[in-house]
Amino acid sequence: MSMQDPLSDMLTRIRNAHHRSHPQVSMPASKLKASVAKVLQEEGYIDGFSVSDDVKPTMTVALKYFEGKPVIEEITRISKPGLRQYKGSSDIVKVRSGLGIAIVSTSNGVMTDRAARAAGIGGEVLCTVF
Numbered sequence: 001m002s003m004q005d006p007l008s009d010m011l012t013r014i015r016n017a018h019h020r021s022h023p024q025v026s027m028p029a030s031k032l033k034a035s036v037a038k039v040l041q042e043e044g045y046i047d048g049f050s051v052s053d054d055v056k057p058t059m060t061v062a063l064k065y066f067e068g069k070p071v072i073e074e075i076t077r078i079s080k081p082g083l084r085q086y087k088g089s090s091d092i093v094k095v096r097s098g099l100g101i102a103i104v105s106t107s108n109g110v111m112t113d114r115a116a117r118a119a120g121i122g123g124e125v126l127c128t129v130f
Helices: 006-019 031-042 113-119
Strands: 024-028 046-051 058-063 075-077 101-106 109-112 123-129
Touching: 006 024, 006 031, 006 058, 006 075, 006 123, 031 046, 031 058, 031 101, 031 109, 031 123, 101 113, 109 113
Parallel strands: none
Antiparallel strands: 024 058, 046 058, 075 123, 101 109, 101 123
């Protein structure tokens, strides 16, 4: 059976691994997942990630904890295959008054909501992280 929403699967695997206090989580790799993981790493939500160069590439994400609690408190998929959410640069909302981030897929690549607003470009709001 094929997976309908691979990014949602990635976010669910991260969420479930955090609930079980796993140090890392593995999943099938893709360019979009690697871009989202890169943004999460740059923003300090995960320790790092690696992609294997096998026939079927696998991505391993090293999860981050602070004083025994997961750094990611909430990770939510916004744009879904059945209903895509596109926003202009001025319409991208701040997550919890700027304390969290929204990950946006733009024509210049995957970036945070702050970077998209600063560049003056909009795009598809993939997910929010707090």
